[in-house]
Amino acid sequence: MTTIEARTGRRTAGWWVLALSAVAIAVFAPLPYLGASLHRLSEDHDIAANYADRASWIQVVFYAHIVCGATALLLSPLQFAARLRAKAPRLHRICGRIVVGAIVLGGAAGLVLAPLNLAGPVGTAGFGMLAVLWAGFAVTAVRAIRRRDVAAHRRWAVRTFALTYAAVMLRLWLIVLVPLQFGVAEDTAFLRAYHVVPFLCWVPNLLVAEYFLRRRP
Structure with a gap:
């Protein structure tokens, strides 16, 4: 196996891991x-307890954030499938529009919900920044492709997915951090861990994405 084949194999395996998760x-x-x-x-x-007694419109925003985030997370991996882009460019554009729409709406909902999170000021800052950057990166990717700047579009799409993937990493970090607190009640351990994830769920993702982009500009 050549070096190029090995790298291609690793990239393919990495894509499948990201896509399936x-x-x-x-x-x-x-x-x-x-x-x-x-x-x-x-x-x-x-x-759920945090939102159960909130105003009805807050609950609507909460559900909108869930649905929009799930939609963006579900469709985003397809946007990085080279064969699909080559064979079905129209499908790529349609999925892209759906993803961007979901991200803009989900980001707006996330910004509204940020001050109500369980992690206090840290959560407001972390989740608020995530919401703004998430929507901003997606819009920047759209503007790049409208200028026919494919390279810039790809870079901003990678950054956008890094932030979309925060939904996965938030849960993975909680799975790791909660059991590490030996002898602590589960509810307390969850709340302590939740005070860490508002930044931990997306900042490392973005750093990895930037490293990837510098290696493959």
């Missing part, structure tokens, strides 16, 4: 919220 979270994470009321979920879910 993104699809898994996009499909399964929203299911509890779509199958039961917030009041019913609040008995076992701290996040």
Whole structure:
């Protein structure tokens, strides 16, 4: 196997890992919220409990954030499938429009919800910055392709997906951080971990994306 073949194989494997994990979270994470009321979920879910007694319009924004985030996460991996772009460019454009629309709406919803999060000021700052950058990067990617600047479009699309993937990393970090707090009640451990993830779920993603882009500009 040549060096080029090895690199191609690693990139393909990496794409599958990202794609499958993104699809898994996009499909399964929203299911509890779509199958039961917030009041019913609040008995076992701290996040649901945080929104169960909020104003109706806040709950609508919360559900909009869930649906839009899941849509963007589900479709985004398809945008990086080179064969699909080559064989079905129209499908690529349609999916792109759906993804950008979902991100802009999801980002706006996230910005509204940021001050209400469970992590206090850290969460407001972390999730608020994520919401603004997420929507901003997506819009910048669209502007680049409208200028026919494919290279810039690709770079901003990679950065946008890095932020979209925060939905996956947030859950993975919680899975790691909660059990590490030995002897601490689960609810307390969750809240402590949740104070860390507002930045941890997306800043490392963006750093990895920038490293990737510098290696393959």
